[in-house]
Amino acid sequence: MKLPPSLKTPAWLQMLHWIANPFTFLDSCAQAYGDCFCVRIGINFAPIVVVSNPITLQQIYTANPEQIDAPGEKNKLLGIAQGGENALVLASGVRHQCQRQLIMPSFHGERIRNYGQLIENITEQAICQWKIGKRFLVQDAMKTISLRIILSTVFGLEIDKPRYQQMEKLLISMLEMMSSSWQASMLFFPILQQDLGALSPWGRFRRCQKEIDRLLYAEIQERRNDPDLSRTDVLTSLIAARYETGEQMTDVELRDELVNLLIAGHETTATTLTWALYWIHKLPTVRKKLVQEINSLENQSDKSAILQLPYLNAVCSETLRMYPVGVVTFPRVVNSPLQLMDYYFPAGTDIYPCPYLTHQREDLYPEPKQFKPERFLERKFSPYEYLPFGGGSRRCIGMAFALFEMKVILAKILSRFQLALDNHHPVRPIRRTLLTGPSDVWLVPRSECKQISEKLNIDNLVITN
Numbered sequence: 526m527k528l529p530p531s532l533k534t535p536a537w538l539q540m541l542h543w544i545a546n547p548f549t550f551l552d553s554c555a556q557a558y559g560d561c562f563c564v565r566i567g568i569n570f571a572p573i574v575v576v577s578n579p580i581t582l583q584q585i586y587t588a589n590p591e592q593i594d595a596p597g598e599k600n601k602l603l604g605i606a607q608g609g610e611n612a613l614v615l616a617s618g619v620r621h622q623c624q625r626q627l628i629m630p631s632f633h634g635e636r637i638r639n640y641g642q643l644i645e646n647i648t649e650q651a652i653c654q655w656k657i658g659k660r661f662l663v664q665d666a667m668k669t670i671s672l673r674i675i676l677s678t679v680f681g682l683e684i685d686k687p688r689y690q691q692m693e694k695l696l697i698s699m700l701e702m703m704s705s706s707w708q709a710s711m712l713f714f715p716i717l718q719q720d721l722g723a724l725s726p727w728g729r730f731r732r733c734q735k736e737i738d739r740l741l742y743a744e745i746q747e748r749r750n751d752p753d754l755s756r757t758d759v760l761t762s763l764i765a766a767r768y769e770t771g772e773q774m775t776d777v778e779l780r781d782e783l784v785n786l787l788i789a790g791h792e793t794t795a796t797t798l799t800w801a802l803y804w805i806h807k808l809p810t811v812r813k814k815l816v817q818e819i820n821s822l823e824n825q826s827d828k829s830a831i832l833q834l835p836y837l838n839a840v841c842s843e844t845l846r847m848y849p850v851g852v853v854t855f856p857r858v859v860n861s862p863l864q865l866m867d868y869y870f871p872a873g874t875d876i877y878p879c880p881y882l883t884h885q886r887e888d889l890y891p892e893p894k895q896f897k898p899e900r901f902l903e904r905k906f907s908p909y910e911y912l913p914f915g916g917g918s919r920r921c922i923g924m925a926f927a928l929f930e931m932k933v934i935l936a937k938i939l940s941r942f943q944l945a946l947d948n949h950h951p952v953r954p955i956r957r958t959l960l961t962g963p964s965d966v967w968l969v970p971r972s973e974c975k976q977i978s979e980k981l982n983i984d985n986l987v988i989t990n
């Protein structure tokens with residue numbers, strides 16, 4: 526039996542193309558080799574099989590771990606970015622399962638809906654700074670909102686406290702350092718990870734991480750010394766949580782988990798929101814339908830009703846389909862030889878499930894390069910046909926939270942402002958460190974939606990947790 530076909534170009538060229546433009550790289554591979562092929566884009570040019578066939582993805586995600594596993598050590602790049610080894614994303618096997626069980630309750634059902642008012646307040650506080658006629662960079666605005674939401678709901682920091690402000694500044698610097706292609710190369714090539722003092726890129730990055738750790742450990746210590754169980758943030762739940770053995774999480778584990786949640790949840794959500802706002806304002810019919818739907822709500826602050834809006838849901842789904850921020854998910858590893866499709870996968874093969882290419886399949890999504898939310902109203906897709914949050918044992922733990930957050934933020938923005946695109950250059954999908962996203966998107970507020978802003982009594986807005 527044959528191995529999946531391999532890309533013929535030199536490994537270094539594949540890696541450069543992958544780093545510079547993952548979309549054209551994957552499109553050209555799929556055109557030449559179909560929905561299963563081997564490329565050399567792993568750490569140190571290691572070969573990896575990219576899979577986008579839904580039936581094969583189902584086999585991969587439902588295989589038992591003796592056959593195909595998702596070991597945490599394969600997510601080393603994230604570990605380097607986060608500077609800690611105990612996070613969920615780096616855990617494997619039983620430890621991974623236990624950690625997921627500990628964290629999951631914080632991101633489900635009622636717990637998430639409790640964050641609704643806080644999310645709306647943070648959004649309102651950020652967007653009320655927007656000036657009519659003054660254009661703004663959507664990425665920056667969405668990052669500010671999503672960072673504040675994570676710092677409040679996950680870290681439980683209070684927005685008006687000095688520690689919050691210090692933390693926000695440091696995190697912005699750290700996340701900025703990670704967001705250029707050049708900085709991304711530091712993660713892909715270990716040789717570039719040299720601390721040559723505070724002015725060297727890696728040295729600066731590490732110093733920033735240390736300062737963030739100092740603040741985080743101080744926060745954890747205070748919470749342990751003076752527990753307040755009425756708080757609803759994730760850190761409070763994690764401090765109170767116990768493993769099956771009765772043990773609690775150590776300070777280092779808590780720190781690593783918080784930074785993991787921040788890195789996994791901040792830019793992903795901000796970038797998806799940026800894409801959503803781009804499509805909504807690029808396509809007037811989409812905007813019109815969405816605004817009509819939001820305005821049809823009897824109570825605009827009813828977050829459960831916002832969550833159920835069908836067209837808003839379809840717009841979010843289509844946004845995540847077109848250019849999922851993770852073009853591939855975390856790697857899976859073959860533990861015992863097996864056959865998938867017509868190919869032989871020896872033990873030790875690394876596999877990248879590829880949501881981007883699955884979402885580009887003509888047989889599932891006719892005219893895949895067109896933004897058409899209606900496709901999500903017309904049919905349901907299986908978890909192997911539509912997988913912007915990955916799948917199986919490592920499926921995104923923040924999925925429900927991210928979708929809720931996106932919907933509340935979009936509903937808020939659209940009911941508050943009439944915005945228009947104000948781009949001098951066409952918007953295209955590009956790499957942003959380990960993720961992807963749009964090139965700069967600019968919007969300009971044309972006017973306020975008066976009716977709504979009067980109802981809100983914005984001057985008296987208080988941020989509460």
Ligand code: HEM
Nearest residue numbers: 614789790793794797851854855914915916919921923927
């Ligand atoms: C639109 C927003 C988001 C997208 C598109 C997204 C996407 C993903 C993807 C593709 C994975 C990998 C799944 C796999 O390998 O099968 C993942 C994992 C993960 N995500 Fe998200 N994510 C988002 C938001 C969030 C948020 C808000 C949080 C938490 C605050 C979060 C926390 C995590 C964690 C902890 C993992 C690792 C899970 C594990 O290793 O078991 N994500 N996410």
